[in-house]
Amino acid sequence: MTFTLETPKQSNHSSGSSGSSSSGSSSGSGSSYAVSAPSTKNGDVTVSPKNASKGDRVTVTVTPDKGYELDSLTVKDASGNKLKLTDKGNGKYTFTMPDSKVTVTAEFAEIKAAATFADVPADTYYAKAVEWAVKKGITGGTGNGKFSPDATCTRAQAVTFLWRAAGSPAPKGTAKVPGDVLPGSYCYDAVAWALENSITGGIGGGLFGSGNNCTRGQIVAFLWRDMAE
Structure with missing residues (x-):
């Protein structure tokens, strides 16, 4: 569309004043x-x-x-x-x-209908948030028609959510990815992107802590570094 x-279209009639600079x-x-x-x-x-x-x-x-x-x-x-x-x-x-x-x-x-999960009641406070995240491709649930809203979120999952929300940008290859993040894993590009953009620096000792629980303090720090700094 x-x-x-x-x-x-301009008129073909010329101005009465031949010396006018604005007539043309x-x-x-x-x-x-x-x-x-x-x-x-x-x-x-x-x-x-x-x-x-x-x-x-x-x-x-x-x-x-x-x-x-x-x-x-x-x-x-x-x-x-x-x-x-x-x-x-x-x-x-x-x-x-x-x-x-x-x-x-x-x-x-x-408009594509968002995936529905058996464990996300329509009247719960996070139902709209889950629907939005699915439509944006930020999450697809945990499998078998479930979202697992009460499950603990790992550091790898939290960084992957942020990366997908940012449009899943390709990493530049400038960051050294810790050894506990394997190439080809679902979170590899997300962790590389987060390191390149100083959203996280890992947990020390050459590790990222992919399977570690992501605390409320850590997720707020990730959000702040990504959006507010």
């Missing part, structure tokens, strides 16, 4: 750019105002069809540069109009 803001300007401060919003599959997008000048705030309203959600929304100027979008909530986004045509591209994706 693509929306294009085009500059109105194609994008004066009062120039207005038309906004078109063609229909798209699996959702609807409207733009307001339908005519905007440089510096104006344009609002994009996104309404997915039932069973779909917004997957991506991108605004680019005539040179292909991305414009900053501000999420105003409730499906509304704004951007500042440049002095060139603008292309708004949106994609909608089908």
